[in-house]
Amino acid sequence: MNNEPVVHGKDFEAQVREMMAEDAYTIRPSSAPYPEIRRKGAIERRRRVAAAGAVLVALAAAPVGAYALSGNGGGGSVDTAAPLPSVSASQPTTPTPVQSKPVGPVGPATPGQLVDGITLAQAADGLKRCIAWERGNEKARGDKGPRTEVGRAADYRIILAMNSTGDSNAPGDGFFVVAVKEQQKAPQLTQLICNIREGEVGGLGISAGGKEFDNGGPVMPDINAGKLYQQSFIDKGNWKLPFRWGSIGRVEPSVARVTVSYGGSTSEAALDHGWFVATGTLNTQVTLAPHVLGYDTTGKVVYDSDTDAGYDKALP
Template sequence: MNDDERRQGAQSEPDFEERLRELLAEDAYTIHPSPAPYPAIRRRGVVERRRRVAAAGAVLVTLAAMPVGAYALSGGGAGGGVATTPTPSVSATRAASPTPSPTPSGPARPATEGQLLDGITFEQAVDGLEKCLDYQRSGSFGDDTDPGEPEDYGIILAMRSTGDSNTPGDGMYVVAMRQTPQQTYLICNVKNGEAQGVTGFGDDTDAIPDEGPVFVDPNSGKLFQQSFLDRGNWKLPFRWAVTGTVKPSVAKVTVSYGDSSSEAALDHGRFVASGVLNEQVTLAPHVKGYDADGKLVYDSDEDKYYQRTLP
C-alpha cells in the first residue's frame, strides 16, 4: 500500500466510526420497551401476599407485612390488662350498632364495647393512636404520606399485645380506620408509652377479581401470631384477634382458633373477632361468613388465597 492509499484509509476509518455511531443512535430511538402491565402486576402481587401472609405476619414489627397501599412502617403507650380466661367478643350487626361519625374532639368510638379488650379504655386507645400518628409524622415519609389527625379515624380494636422473642415486652395494639380521603387502616403497637410499630395500608380487596365476600386482612396476622422463633413455645394465655372486610351481603362472621371461638363485631364494613388462646396451635384462625338467612357464604378453608397453616 502506497502513501496515498494509507492516507485515504486513515481518513475513511473516522468516517466509518462516525456513521456507525449515528446508526446506533437512530436504532436506540426506535426501540421502545412495552409499558409495564401495572394492573396485572398489582393483582399478582396481592395474590402472592395472601399466600405468604402467615410468614410475613409472624415477624411482627421487625418484618411487618406491607401490601400495596402501605404508607408507613416501624417504630411503641400504655399496655392493657392481662386476660387469663377465654372471653369471646361481643357480637354486633350493622343495623343495631352503627359507629358514630368522627367529631373534632377525637376519633369515633368502635361499634361495640367488645372491641375494647383487656381493660383498655377508649381514652387509652385514643392516646395510643395519637402516639402512633405523631411517630409517623416525625419520620422521613414525605408530605404525601401524612397519616392525618386522630379525629380522622375511628377506633376498630384495642387489645393487649404479647411480647415474644422477636419483640420482647407486652404492650397494646390499636387498630383504627380512616374513611377519607381514601379508606385507610392502621395497626399500631405501643409499649412503655412509645410507638413501637406502625403499619398503614389501603383496602386492596378490588385487586383480586375472585375475592370472596369476606377478606381476611393479611396484616392482621400480627394480631393472632407470636414469632415463628417461638414456634411451639408461645406465651399463654394469648390474646388474639382477626380483622378484615366484609361485603354488605355478609350479616355474621364467626372465627374459631385453637380452643377459643368468637362471633365477630361488624363495624362499617370491617369485621373484628377476638378471643384468648390457652393452647399451642399450628393452624390459622378458621373464618366463616353467613348471609342474613344464615347461609354459609364464606369459609376460609376453601379460600385459595388464605394461608391455613402457621409458619
C-alpha cells in the same frame, strides 16, 4: 222682770259681726303634725321597698315564671305567692355552645371491641402517639410527603384495642390499637395497626388500598392482621400462654354474621361499618391460622377461609 237690754234687728247683727272680728285669730285649727306624718311616710316607703326586694329575690330564685306578692293593706303582711305563668321575669339567656368537630377518633360500634380494660381514651392516645411517631420518621427519612397519607387521629375509627404479648422479636407486653380511615374523596381505605409498649410506640403497620375485594368473596380477612394472632416465628412451638389474639377483615353488606375459630374455640365477630372484628384468648399452642366463616341473613355460609386461595391457613 228682766232688765237686760234687748238687741233687735240690725243692732244684733252688728254685734255678732264685731264679736267674730275680735275672735278671728283666737279660734284656729291645730297645726298639722308634720314630723309625725313624715316619720310614718318614711316607714311606709321602707316597708314597700322591702316588699319589692322580696319580690325580686323570689323572681331570681324561681326556676320558671314569676311570682306576685300582694299585701292586705293592713299590717304589712303578704299573701301566699301565686304563680303567674303568663308573666316571666327577664332572664339572661345562655348562648348555645357551638358544636365543633370531635378532636379524637371515633370509637368502635360495640363495647366488646375494647377489651382487657383498655378505654377509648387510652386507645385514642395510643393512636395519636402512633401517628406522631410516623410523622417523625417521615421527617427523619426526608420524605417530601407521607407515603400513605396517615392523616389525623380524628379521621380514624378505632375498631379494636387489646393487650399484646411480648415475644423474642419484640420484648415487652403492651397493647394493640387497630384503626381504619375511609377516604371521602377517593375510593381508598387506610388501616393502621399500632403497638404501644410502656407508653412508647413499639411497632406500626400501615396499609392502604382500594375498597374492592380482591379475593372474590363477600368476606376478606386482612392480609396484615397476622401480627394480631401470632407470635414471632422465632418462638415457634414455644408461645407465651395465655395469649390474647385478634382477627379483622372486611365484609360486604350482604353478610349478616361472621365467626372466627382459633385454638378449638369460636368467637362471634362484631360487624362495624364494613369490618369484622373478633378476639379471644388462646390457651394452647397452635399451628393453623384462625378459621373465618361468613353467613348471610338466612344462615347460609357464603364465605369459608379454608377455600380462600389468598388466605394463609398455616402459621409460619
